[in-house]
Amino acid sequence: MLFWVPVPEVAAALEGLPGASVAVVAPDGGPLPAGAAEVEFYVPPFFPPQPAVEAMADLPRLRVVQALTAGIDRYLPFLPPGVTLCNARGAHDASTAEWVVAAILAAVRDLPYFALEQAAQRWSYRFTDSLASKTVLIVGYGSIGQAVERRLAGFEVEVSRVARRARDGVAPVSDLPALLPTADVVVILAPVTAETIGMVDAGFLARMRRRRRDRPRAAEPRTPAVGGAWPAHHAARGRLHPGVGGAFGRVRAGSGRTVHRRAAAAERHRREVLTGQRRWARLDALPQSKCDLRHLQ
Secondary structure, three states, rough: OOEOOOOOOHHOOOOOOOOOEEEOOOOOOOOOOOOHHHHHOOOOOOOOOOHHHHHHHOOOOEEEEEEEOOOOOOOOHOOOOOOOEOOOOOHHHHHHHHHHHHHHHHHOOHHHHHHHHHHHOOOOOOOOOOOOOHHHHHEEOHHHHHHHHHHHHHHHOOOEEEEEEHHHHHHHEHHHHHHHHOOEEEEEEEOOOOOOOOOOHHHHHHOOOOOOOOOOEEEOOOOEEEOOOOOEEEEEEOOOHOOOHHHHOOOOOOHHHHHHHHHHHHHHHHHHHHHOOOOOOOOOOOOOOOOHHHHHH
């Protein structure tokens, strides 16, 4: 069986597999290498470019596609009939959960503000909120949601859980409107489907618990749940601030002109988003997945 994998590290992991012949190939839009007609197992790159997704149609003997991400929505419109599509359930639980907790703390503690002030060489005092005593609502309680809850265990928070179907300790998605008024923080870990695209809108945010002088913001505005087109797992707090994710991601530790360039780029990004100059395409309704998405249910 011929395997196509995107990087040498994956090829090394398959070394010695009985009956397997492995080639490192990452389609980029050019002619496919020799052997395309023999490929049966295809591992596209992590967050693949569009040519790597469309290449599935040019592999006539293809039997299995193994995504390196938990989300597989990008592949569904291009998956040839009869081909099995597998996601990377469990592979990113720890890293994604750590990111979620970091994003929650960044939003609650206003870390993007302090990062920008530091980059501008200003020592600015400002009172911030605290995560302790808050209620965190996890929407999409699969393996990643459970990993998030484990990492929140020491923060003195109350956790509520919502999934597609009810089970012990987990409410069904139909209960979401009633649970939002109790939530200070909402973590969206739902799969990208026709039902979840646009799920987080102004009405959704308005139902969340409001505290004095509070206003909506989100840690990352470019997810399909808030009308963007990046299928990723991100934490959202009750205040929608399109500059938070982009600005915080672009200001890092450094010194001198490098820091100022990063701060300026972050501020330009924030202004573009707020003025509508930067836009992201909305995903069309996707076909029903044939994959095992139990980790997001």
